[in-house]
Amino acid sequence: MKKTLSVLLAVGAILVSGCDGDFEQLNKDPNAATAEGFSPAYLFTSAQLFSSRGDDGASLHYTEPFVQHFATLSDAGTFDFFGDKYVYNKGGSESLWKNTFNAVNGGSKLLEDAIQLSKDKPELSNLHNMARIWKTVIYHRLTDLYGDVPYSEANQGFSAQNYKPKYDTQKDIYYHMLSELEDATAKLDASKGGVTADIVYGGDVAKWKKFGYSLMLRLAMRLQKVEPATAEAWVKRAVAGGVFTSVDDNMYVRFPDKTGANQSLVNGESWTLSVSGVSPGKISATIFNFMKSRNDPRLKYMVAVYSDPSKASTKNTDPAVQKGMPNGFNLVTIKSDASWDNTKDQHQYSGINRDVYAKLDGPRMCITYGEVQLMLAEAVIRGWISGDAEALYKNGVAGAMKNLAKYDASAVITDAEINAYLTANPFVGVADKEKAYEQINTQYWAACFMNGLEAYANVRRSGYPKLTPINYPSNETDGTYPRRLRYPEDEPVLNAANYNAAVARQGTDNFKTRVWWDKQ
Known part of the structure; x- marks a missing residue:
């Protein structure tokens, strides 16, 4: 074996020494992509x-x-x-x-x-x-x-x-x-x-x-x-x-x-x-209750409960018959929570509306008009720029609601619904800056649903909404x-x-x- 290897090495050396300047060119793959041609x-x-x-x-x-x-x-x-x-x-x-x-x-x-x-x-x-x-x-x-x-x-x-x-x-x-x-x-x-x-x-x-x-x-x-x-x-x-000046800029x-x-x-x-899938994460009670308590028109498009999770046809999108799942529980400890119904399993809690969000050709949001308007509202209150904080806040909420139609054409929230929401949930004003920051950034948190990286960054940055930490073993x-x-x-x-x-x-x-x- 050693003798054979020595012979092969010797032959290789002779071949290399006998090659001219075209050796490198001859050893290039003519079909390979190059930086110059790619x-x-x-x-x-x-x-x-x-x-x-x-x-x-x-x-x-x-x-x-x-x-x-x-x-x-x-x-x-x-x-x-x-x-x-x-x-x-x-x-x-x-x-x-x-x-x-x-x-x-x-x-x-x-x-x-x-x-x-x-x-x-x-x-x-x-x-x-x-x-x-x-x-x-x-x-x-x-x-x-x-x-x-x-x-x-x-x-x-x-x-x-x-x-x-x-x-x-x-x-x-x-x-x-x-x-x-x-x-x-x-x-x-x-x-x-x-x-x-x-x-x-x-x-x-x-x-x-x-x-x-x-x-x-x-x-x-x-x-x-x-x-x-x-x-x-x-x-x-x-x-x-x-x-950004409209949702079309998203x-x-x-x-x-x-x-x-x-x-x-x-x-x-x-x-x-x-x-x-049949057993994905469920909608947190934190965001569900925030939106339901304010009659948020987004909720009927965002969430659904399935009587048979394996069948899309069993979907119910009426928020009135739904509930969010509290964070930090398991299948045993949840039974001590007031939200639990012993006659049902974990699918009694709402999941996302699959027809809106669970689509292989769906969008992945990076930054939206609604988010931009809410950031501008906060910047006005901080005195960094001039502008109408209330108008910017309203634009931000409206933009976030209009954004749902980008996920699915059926998820259209009308101007009348948006105006009714803003009337029932008015801007707190600029007199109490901390309350204004809380309202603006809580709406930002809602606007970033399904964009967890951004929602998480802004919660840490702003401190809002004030989430109760989990202390699981x-x-x-x-x-x-x-x-x-x-x-x-x-x-x-x-x-x-x-x-x-x-x-x-x-x-x-x-x-x-x-x-x-x-x-x-």
């Missing part, structure tokens, strides 16, 4: 699609129950909606991180390649700047959930052989994202043509500008507790640039998979199937409200020095440590 537009489209898919682990199963949009009776370790009881689940806690940095369909790597390939190419200027804006979509969610994360050195494994990226501080990340939004949005130019690869606005530069400044507004408001002066400055820049991605034929490719079905927070998720378990091994530096800087890697902007 359009970054394809990468941009894929990045939009993959980064917008429903993240069932972090967004649905953790943050939606964290903010008490959903609840479950399943016990710790045997269910998907981990956030209901503040317990740790490896897959769920790591989900957004792993999906973000997945080299094949995580979104961030594809987007980084699109940015680099379109750089310094005037004909691709709009695509380049749209990709820079989209990068903020990806990373602001990531840093909001974990705190310090890889950012400036992320996705450099191939280009710079950097497999151990540093964790940038959340402050540095936010400052850079705001600057990127300002520069990229300002450089969008309608005269340079649209971007046909854009699956959100079809390359409409005017809408992208509104989106960029609306996202800037969201990031600016995040800094309200930790750096109010910085927050104010960026809010003013966003408003001056021009934010930024969302609609998945093109109505039949489910491409589920393995799009991977957006995990979200849909998680909320459309073996929870991760000692019965206090969770402030973040844990880093992936392999980070202390694969990227030890940078992980340890982040933990030393930020605090213990657990659910109780606050991220930078979540100042106590």
Whole structure:
């Protein structure tokens, strides 16, 4: 064997020494894609699609129950909606991180390649700047959930052989994202043509500008507790640039998979199937009671109870015969709660209306007109911008209600219904600022139903609504409200020095440590 191997090595050496300068060219795959011949537009489209898919682990199963949009009776370790009881689940806690940095369909790597390939190419200027804006979509969610994360050195494994990226501080990340939004949005130019690869606005530069400044507004408001002066400055820049003006400006991605034929490719079905099965999480009593007590017209489209959960035909959407599930109970302890009916099983509680939300071609919301108007109302009360806080509040509530029709054409709330709601539930006014902040941000929480990442971030930022924490056995927070998720378990091994530096800087890697902007 050794002799044979020696002969093969010798022959190989002779062949290599006898090759001329064309050796490298001869060993190139003529069918392989190259950076020079590959359009970054394809990468941009894929990045939009993959980064917008429903993240069932972090967004649905953790943050939606964290903010008490959903609840479950399943016990710790045997269910998907981990956030209901503040317990740790490896897959769920790591989900957004792993999906973000997945080299094949995580979104961030594809987007980084699109940015680099379109750089310094005037004909691709709009695509380049749209990709820079989209990068903020990806990373602001990531840093909001974990705190310090890889950012400036992320996705450099191939280009710079950097497999151990540093964790940038959340402050540095936010400052850079705001600057990127300002520069990229300002450089969008309608005269340079649209971007046909854009699956959100079809390359409409005017809408992208509104989106960029609306996202800037969201990031600016995040800094309200930790750096109010910085927050104010960026809010003013966003408003001056021009934010969303109607529900038609909403930024969302609609998945093109109505039949489910491409589920393995799009991977957006995990979200849909998680909320459309026989035993998904149920609607939390917290949001159900908030909406029912106010005769909210959204409720009849949002929730349903099924006499036979396996049959869609048994659906009843009348809120009068429904109830939400209280958070923090299991199949045994729920029997001590006044809401429990011993003659029925757990399906006595309402779930989501599957015909509206559980659709393979449904939208994944990122930021909406209703949210923007509510943020502007708060900014007016804080004295950061001028305007009519009550009018903005009403626009925000109306926009959130109109948004349901984006999920399904049947979910139309009329102007008469909206006006009746606003009359019965008037704006509290600006005399008591704290009450106004509570009302505005509680409506924001309702507006973000099915967008758990954003709802959770704003609850931590604003402090509203005032949710009663859960103290389930073996929870991760000692019965206090969770402030973040844990880093992936392999980070202390694969990227030890940078992980340890982040933990030393930020605090213990657990659910109780606050991220930078979540100042106590």
